[in-house]
Amino acid sequence: MVSITSKIVMCGDYAVGKTTFVQVFLGGGAENGYRATIGVDIGKKVFEIGVHKIVFQIWDLSGQQSFKMIRRQFYNRTGGAILVYDVSRRETYQNMIQWKNELFQNAEVIPIVLIANKIDLRETSEDFVSIKEGETLANSISEEIDQEIPYFEASAIQQKNISEPFRTLGKTILSRLEK
Ligand SMILES: Nc1nc2c(ncn2[C@@H]2O[C@H](COP(=O)(O)OP(=O)(O)O)[C@@H](O)[C@H]2O)c(=O)[nH]1
Numbered sequence: 001m002v003s004i005t006s007k008i009v010m011c012g013d014y015a016v017g018k019t020t021f022v023q024v025f026l027g028g029g030a031e032n033g034y035r036a037t038i039g040v041d042i043g044k045k046v047f048e049i050g051v052h053k054i055v056f057q058i059w060d061l062s063g064q065q066s067f068k069m070i071r072r073q074f075y076n077r078t079g080g081a082i083l084v085y086d087v088s089r090r091e092t093y094q095n096m097i098q099w100k101n102e103l104f105q106n107a108e109v110i111p112i113v114l115i116a117n118k119i120d121l122r123e124t125s126e127d128f129v130s131i132k133e134g135e136t137l138a139n140s141i142s143e144e145i146d147q148e149i150p151y152f153e154a155s156a157i158q159q160k161n162i163s164e165p166f167r168t169l170g171k172t173i174l175s176r177l178e179k
């Protein structure tokens, strides 16, 4: 049995649903919590994977995100990353490339998952990003960094596929420890 703490960064454009996603994931529980600091919110959740325990320390940029100093600290010593876009706003999907580049300019090659959020809006948007496009993006990043990038369709509002991305990240982080 291992017990570790792992920093996870939430990456993606403004208003894609990162904060909502984290808040739903954190839920209640005395061990969990959310701490606001300047430019970044840090959430904490104790998560069990089989017999192992992983404490997720989730970093979520808030408000003004353009300070370089904050950005460097943001990526420092991170154990995993969650890339999030909004299926109802195509530019947030296109900007994933920039987020991925910024991540790898500042961090090692770490476990990543890709999340297509707000799938509840698919019917209402005319130019929504499809599942196929999401999978294509995940595959192209996978090939680039030679590491599988799991892809999830989620709705933070409908509480759909919230824990799974974290579970997958956690499993990958734990499996790397064994090597
Ligand atoms: N329809 C829908 N709205 C969402 C979803 N997730 C977040 N939102 C809304 O999108 C807006 C931005 O969310 P927020 O979490 O602040 O985005 P952030 O800037 O990425 O942290 C808020 O009004 C949320 O209620 C979702 O899955 N579906």
Ligand SMILES: [Mg+2]
Pocket: 018, 019, 020, 060, 061, 062, 063
């Ligand atoms: Mg936010």
